[in-house]
Amino acid sequence: MIKAKFKPSKQKKHKSHSFLGRWQRQIGYAWHNVFNYFYQNIFASLLTIFVIAISITLPTIGYILLKNANQAAEQWYPTPNLTVYIDKTLSEEQSKDLIDKFKAISEVENVIYLSRNETREEFRAWSGFDDALDLLTENPLPAVAIIFPIETAKQTNKLHALQAQLQKIVGVDDVHLDDSWFTRLMALTNMVKSIVWTISIFMVIAVSLVIGNSIRLNIVARRQTIIVMQLIGATEGFILRPFLYNGIFTGLISAIFALILSKVFILQIDSTMLQVSNVFGKIVSINGLSWDESLLIILFSIIIGWLSAFIATKKYLNEMVIVS
């Protein structure tokens, strides 16, 4: 046998022995491991990624539809407003004071005031009963204030509360709130929202299980490696790292695939939307995800990947520990 120097000598101090260098190399090794495993099991890995991608795509599409439905609701329907009929006995001055009171309410965005004369003119112009009005000695129409609520108050219960509040003010004859379409629309969007939420929660669970299971298979396949690493002094962190990175990697790639699939869905539905546009005589188009939203989905997917990998790895590694 050839002899070589073997001495348990002291380690030389060297720049590359620094903590940062060591850390970088260990992380590099872990990532290297992840990519190696990915290439060695390319088919299984891609299968896992597609399952996760589809699981993420479904709630993403749900979200896109919900977002567009909300936008459509804002575009197509007038903002809900309250019509206040002011007591006919009030003078013009008193009516103006009343309007100031309305404006002081925090839920009120804007008030349009129509005096009794103005309402009469409007009625005359719209109804065509000029002659009938002339027969009357007194103006039968009250002064009207149209109240526009602020954005956050555009909810059924808040609008009703505002209506009740206005009703109580002295000098107010009646408050009319036309919100039947609004209530229906809100109920519909709320239903869609809760459906999207339920699907999302189920899909998140599915994604966690899929990632957890693929990590479990990965651990079983590398059982011997893990045992040897424990025997020669690898820390738990070192053993965990490749699995955690695998979770992050799977989450990232799946999210990117999911975004591509959602984009395909939007393109596909846009063509059918054109037909809808023709029928309704209105330009309808689907808005896709913004950069922020896409980034959020990627980040969310990465976090799920990391978390489920962490839980799975901790659980299965503890079962495998060589020392009790």
Added chain:
Amino acid sequence: MIQFQRVSKVYLGGKPALQNITFTLSPGEMAFLTGHSGAGKSTLMRLICGLEKANDGKVLLNGVDVSRLKKHQMPFLRRTIGMIYQDHQLLFDHTVYDNVAFPLIILGKPADEIKKRVSASLDKVGLIDKMKFYPIQLSGGEQQRVGIARAIVNRPTVLLADEPTGNLDNKLSKDILKLFEEFNQTGVTVLMATHNMGLIRRKHHRILNLNQGRLEVKN
């Protein structure tokens, strides 16, 4: 270096594996651990590197009580020990080179240093020309030498060998024993478990003989 103070070990529901073991191995000493199969040789080895916990007594390595170490401290203990296993514990999906490099990768050593040290280590056991092979392509004796190269690559101060010559013929056993003696001459403390009395008969090193879990010191 290695100190056992009245150590006892009982496996769950079994008879005692080790009873009241007391001995001291000074730094740079070489000793053999002998006894029949089941006498407790492996258990004693596993106690030193923390793979088992003693039920009673103290196992000291460099003055540190091994049985008191926490789980997260264990890896750092094992890094100071070069352990050689009878069943090699090699990774069959990695090359000889990668197997030997593993302890250094765990420490995050730079690539050039790993290359240098792995080459030196493989050179030492005479396998430098087979570093690109996979363990399955090697003979039993060669696999054992890969295990030895991996144990010495991090320059440990203690070398524990559990039946390293278990499945080898006489010529190969002698080679490996010679290798351990060389390491010992460079100041490494060596404890080698074997049941092959013929192999160590003419050696002058201390023999710790285990008989049904009890220690009988010879020489």
